[in-house]
Amino acid sequence: MTIDRLYTPWRMDYVTSTKKNENGCIFCAKSDDAPEFDRDNYLLFRGPNTFVVMNIYPYNTGHLMILPYDHVSSLMSMSPEARCEMMHLTSYFTELLSTVMRPDGFNVGMNLGRAAGAGIDSHLHLHLVPRWNGDSSFMAVVSNTRVLPETLEATYERILTAMQQNPPQL
Numbered sequence: 001m002t003i004d005r006l007y008t009p010w011r012m013d014y015v016t017s018t019k020k021n022e023n024g025c026i027f028c029a030k031s032d033d034a035p036e037f038d039r040d041n042y043l044l045f046r047g048p049n050t051f052v053v054m055n056i057y058p059y060n061t062g063h064l065m066i067l068p069y070d071h072v073s074s075l076m077s078m079s080p081e082a083r084c085e086m087m088h089l090t091s092y093f094t095e096l097l098s099t100v101m102r103p104d105g106f107n108v109g110m111n112l113g114r115a116a117g118a119g120i121d122s123h124l125h126l127h128l129v130p131r132w133n134g135d136s137s138f139m140a141v142v143s144n145t146r147v148l149p150e151t152l153e154a155t156y157e158r159i160l161t162a163m164q165q166n167p168p169q170l
Helices: 007-014 026-031 080-102 138-143 153-167
Strands: 042-045 050-054 064-068 105-110 126-131
Touching: 026 064, 026 126, 042 153, 050 080, 050 153, 064 080, 080 126, 080 153
Parallel strands: none
Antiparallel strands: 042 050, 050 064, 064 126, 105 126
């Protein structure tokens, strides 16, 4: 039996990362004292109650996450304002990504709890994933590998440029 290898050197930063805040949360660290947008952390937007980042290990090109600033793990633990803002930003970014990337559809969802598939279950986050007909190529099915046609940096710049032309209104 042979073992195939897929080298992913960009993951080393994540594996060895020490950037966490005092409670050990990488999401809280991304929101701590960050500017309105932050290319180094792929932070796209900061609202009064929530913020939006690109997923640096995306399911697909353009995969965003919308998170509350508060370190909470359940919807009921969020303030009503944060829940409302999260849904407003989901609508806004769905429309923005539709214009910028022209996907055929979207997956929108949350994995609430480790048993539901949450990789980081202590800080609630909503996934917004653009989808294209046929994007589940043979690589994902046969070798459990995703093929992304664009770098994170290029996708970030396209989304940021579109946001600057049509900023979210909260």
